Amino acid sequence: MLPRQMLCLAAATFVRTASAGPGDYVFVSYADAGIRTFGYAAGVEQVRGGGRELEQSLNLGWTPTSRWFTALYAGWYADVGEPTSFYSGSWWNHLLLTAPGSGPVEVGVLGVAERLRERDAGTVITLGPTLQFENDRLQFNINPLLEKYVSGVDAAAASLKYQWQIKGLWRPRIELGVQGFGDVGTWNHWLPASQQEHSVGPALFAHWPLGEHNTLKSDAALLIGVGAGSPRATLRMRLQQEF
Secondary structure: OOHHHHHHHHHHHHHHHHOOOOOOOOOOOOOOOOOEEEEEEEEEEEOOOOOEEEEEEEEEEEEEEOOEEEEEEEEEEEOOOOOOEEEEEEEEEEEEOOOOOOOOEEEEEEEEEEEEOOHHHOEEEEEEEEEEEEOOOEEEEEEEEEEEEOOOOOOOOOEEEEEEEEEEEEEOOEEEEEEEEEEEEEOOEEOOHHHOEEEEEEEEEEEEEEEOOEEEEEEEEEEEEOOOOOOOEEEEEEEEEEO
16 A cells, blocks of 8 residues: 555544544534633544544633634544543534524524544534523423535545433523434435434533632533444533633
8 A cells, every 4th residue: 555545544534533522512602792711522433343542632711702602622532442542622603693691593504614633524614503492491402503524535525423411400500401422424325224324312411600700510421322323322521610
């Protein structure tokens, strides 16, 4: 195999594993101006072929206005049997299209530009709407997202992914809920059901006030794969301080 072909194969493998996302979490919009956030997210995924994949990320965010959230992320990843290493940096932006509290549905749009570590792996663009429904008892979020490699050896049609959650108050400062994540393949040509990825499971949410405009939040979920194309199980968590 020629050196160039070997490099492309390595980069393609890196791209596929980098999008696995055991550390992914459901994005929920921010509606207060001036909030700063510092967060850590991690996840471990039990793959069906044996072994575990690990992912970690750090992020620093800010809401310049009540309708705009922006953040920088750095991510680390470990494939099965490999050490953890840096794999990408990304810039997140979320715009709230509806006024907070103006109706039963809060609509926004999320955009992410991710630059992968390997030069030939290219850049990944993620774009899609965020929808939040809320009443006195429950909050429901669903985010259908298109993910496309716009450069590199894996450039192709955009993949359709989704994330959702339902949660409700259980005890003071503690909420219980359910989360789900999935990937059905390219948006215009879905994979066979046996090759799609779907995971769902219980989630726990908690927050602790640390002072005025200072709150520590956490959430965690145990997700079970549905179908042969999904991981067996994923354990994910996130810890975030808002100040």
